[in-house]
Amino acid sequence: MPLSEEQLERFSRHIILKDVGVEGQEKILRGKVLIVGAGGLGAPAALYLAAAGVGTIGIVDGDVVDRTNLQRQVIHFTPDIGKAKVISAQEKILQINPGVAVQIHQERLFAHNILDIIRRYDFVIDGTDNFPAKFLINDACVLARKAFSHGGILRFDGQTMTYVPGSACYRCVFLQPPPKDAVPTCAQAGVLGAVAGMLGTIQAAEALKYLIGKGRLLTDRLLIFHALTMEFRTVRFQRNPACPVCGAHPTITGLQDYEQGTCDLRKPR
Amino acid sequence: MDSAIKQKIDLHGVTCPMNFVKTKVALASLAAGDLLEVILDEGEAILNVPRSVKEEGHQVVQVESLGEMFRVVIRKG
Numbered sequence: 001m002p003l004s005e006e007q008l009e010r011f012s013r014h015i016i017l018k019d020v021g022v023e024g025q026e027k028i029l030r031g032k033v034l035i036v037g038a039g040g041l042g043a044p045a046a047l048y049l050a051a052a053g054v055g056t057i058g059i060v061d062g063d064v065v066d067r068t069n070l071q072r073q074v075i076h077f078t079p080d081i082g083k084a085k086v087i088s089a090q091e092k093i094l095q096i097n098p099g100v101a102v103q104i105h106q107e108r109l110f111a112h113n114i115l116d117i118i119r120r121y122d123f124v125i126d127g128t129d130n131f132p133a134k135f136l137i138n139d140a141c142v143l144a145r146k147a148f149s150h151g152g153i154l155r156f157d158g159q160t161m162t163y164v165p166g167s168a169c170y171r172c173v174f175l176q177p178p179p180k181d182a183v184p185t186c187a188q189a190g191v192l193g194a195v196a197g198m199l200g201t202i203q204a205a206e207a208l209k210y211l212i213g214k215g216r217l218l219t220d221r222l223l224i225f226h227a228l229t230m231e232f233r234t235v236r237f238q239r240n241p242a243c244p245v246c247g248a249h250p251t252i253t254g255l256q257d258y259e260q261g262t263c264d265l266r267k268p269r
Numbered sequence: 270m271d272s273a274i275k276q277k278i279d280l281h282g283v284t285c286p287m288n289f290v291k292t293k294v295a296l297a298s299l300a301a302g303d304l305l306e307v308i309l310d311e312g313e314a315i316l317n318v319p320r321s322v323k324e325e326g327h328q329v330v331q332v333e334s335l336g337e338m339f340r341v342v343i344r345k346g
Binding site: 002003008009012013015016018021022023 | 286287289290291293294297321324325
């Protein structure tokens with residue numbers, strides 16, 4: 001279907017880019033991106049992907065908006081306190097771009113439900129805040145041959161990498177989740193809100209590059225930045241032949257739920 | 270030359286960047302080597318659109334003044 005006049009105007013700044021054009025914008029419009037976690041990373045990612053015209057955006061989050069979220073989770077507004085994050089995010093996405101089909105998954109991802117959810121999408125953005133979820137997303141995406149963007153933030157630091165089938169995976173770099181409580185969570189250590197925005201928008205840009213098929217993704221590289229000195233560096237790494245999930249002789253051939261730090265689990269409301 | 274022109278678009282009154290957007294849309298529907306005729310306003314439009322078209326690898330084969338407008342023929346690259 002040709003782009004409508006409304007779409008030509010809305011996406012004009014994309015279309016005039018040589019590497020996007022009409023064809024690239026049509027790919028974005030057909031694209032399906034899953035955002036896991038409507039938090040610090042997922043919020044800016046969802047806003048930019050909606051504005052960019054991504055046709056289908058899935059949001060996974062089982063939490064409700066809390067006052068402490070508002071300092072960085074920019075898709076949620078003060079009147080949203082107490083509202084399910086997936087609903088709050090869906091409302092803002094549709095206000096930015098009513099043309100997006102928003103799929104809400106008001107739940108946490110576990111070994112038993114993750115594969116069924118991710119298979120419906122082209123690209124997955126990991127915007128979670130805990131290691132068990134990050135390893136689960138990695139393992140599921142490797143097993144399902146699904147491209148995803150890893151992202152992590154703490155205090156003034158951010159790190160991100162992109163996986164596509166055949167490239168090094170998160171587990172090639174970080175073999176297994178750290179021991180419980182070895183690494184503080186954002187709730188314990190704090191995070192500069194803008195750092196979440198910086199990282200979430202990098203993840204959104206990777207998703208868009210993946211959809212249009214242009215440029216060079218952040219594969220086999222880990223981008224690390226420290227906002228206090230505003231230094232960015234890229235660490236190259238290779239696929240680990242002994243990686244337990246993507247290596248030559250994988251020991252992880254199915255999914256399991258990893259132990260969750262007790263402080264990561266919210267009390268049910 | 271006119272007989273070889275595959276498509277004509279009149280972008281009189283269409284400002285930047287929508288005139289370039291519409292030109293790209295028209296070019297996207299053509300095959301490499303096809304000719305597109307575009308009517309552009311003087312000023313910003315005629316200064317910018319042909320330059321942007323060339324930057325994307327197409328050829329501007331003819332520019333003809335029609336008073337306050339220009340007739341530009343582009344060969345798709």
